[in-house]
Amino acid sequence: MALHCLSSSSCLTIQSKFKTLSLNNNSSSHSSFATFKSLCFSNKLSHNVFSTGSLTMSPIQRPMRHSVVCKAATKKKADSAAKRARQAEKRRIYNKSRKSEVKTRMKKVLEALDGLRKKPDAQPEEVLPVEKLIAEAYSVIDKAVKVGTLHRNTGARRKSRLARRKKAVEIHHGWYTPTPAETVQ
Numbered sequence: 001m002a003l004h005c006l007s008s009s010s011c012l013t014i015q016s017k018f019k020t021l022s023l024n025n026n027s028s029s030h031s032s033f034a035t036f037k038s039l040c041f042s043n044k045l046s047h048n049v050f051s052t053g054s055l056t057m058s059p060i061q062r063p064m065r066h067s068v069v070c071k072a073a074t075k076k077k078a079d080s081a082a083k084r085a086r087q088a089e090k091r092r093i094y095n096k097s098r099k100s101e102v103k104t105r106m107k108k109v110l111e112a113l114d115g116l117r118k119k120p121d122a123q124p125e126e127v128l129p130v131e132k133l134i135a136e137a138y139s140v141i142d143k144a145v146k147v148g149t150l151h152r153n154t155g156a157r158r159k160s161r162l163a164r165r166k167k168a169v170e171i172h173h174g175w176y177t178p179t180p181a182e183t184v185q
Contacts, residue, residue: 098149105137117169124175
């Protein structure tokens with residue numbers, strides 16, 4: 001099956017390698033092939049596009065003339081983008097749970113430190129359960145950094161935030177006194 005246009009210089013002969021060739025007419029007239037007087041293809045099209053795919057043609061009505069839109073679709077293997085999308089969704093859910101765990105652990109530590117700070121007759125031994133919570137939070141943060149859920153600077157910043165808050169509570173109750181910084185001369 002070969003199709004030719006009226007002017008042979010601007011047309012491309014389509015070889016019989018097509019699996020399907022369909023001409024669709026969306027107009028209300030019953031003669032489906034009446035609007036296709038000639039099929040003309042650009043000579044810039046490559047034969048490789050049409051060699052294994054299908055060609056669909058449909059007319060577009062404009063005020064004065066009819067045009068034909070050609071779409072060539074090659075039959076290809078399963079798209080690797082679908083696999084990438086599945087993998088990304090899996091990682092998104094995994095990372096979301098890791099981040100949620102980090103936030104939960106930090107929130108528990110900060111609430112415990114706030115409660116300890118507001119307590120007027122707090123003892124230095126009451127810091128031990130908070131230190132255990134801080135150690136658990138550090139562990140979760142380090143694991144999140146290790147697997148790539150958090151950036152290492154983000155992990156360091158969050159650990160520093162917990163340590164500073166603990167030190168502020170210790171200073172508030174007088175359990176820790178910072179040494180004055182020496183000036184360099």
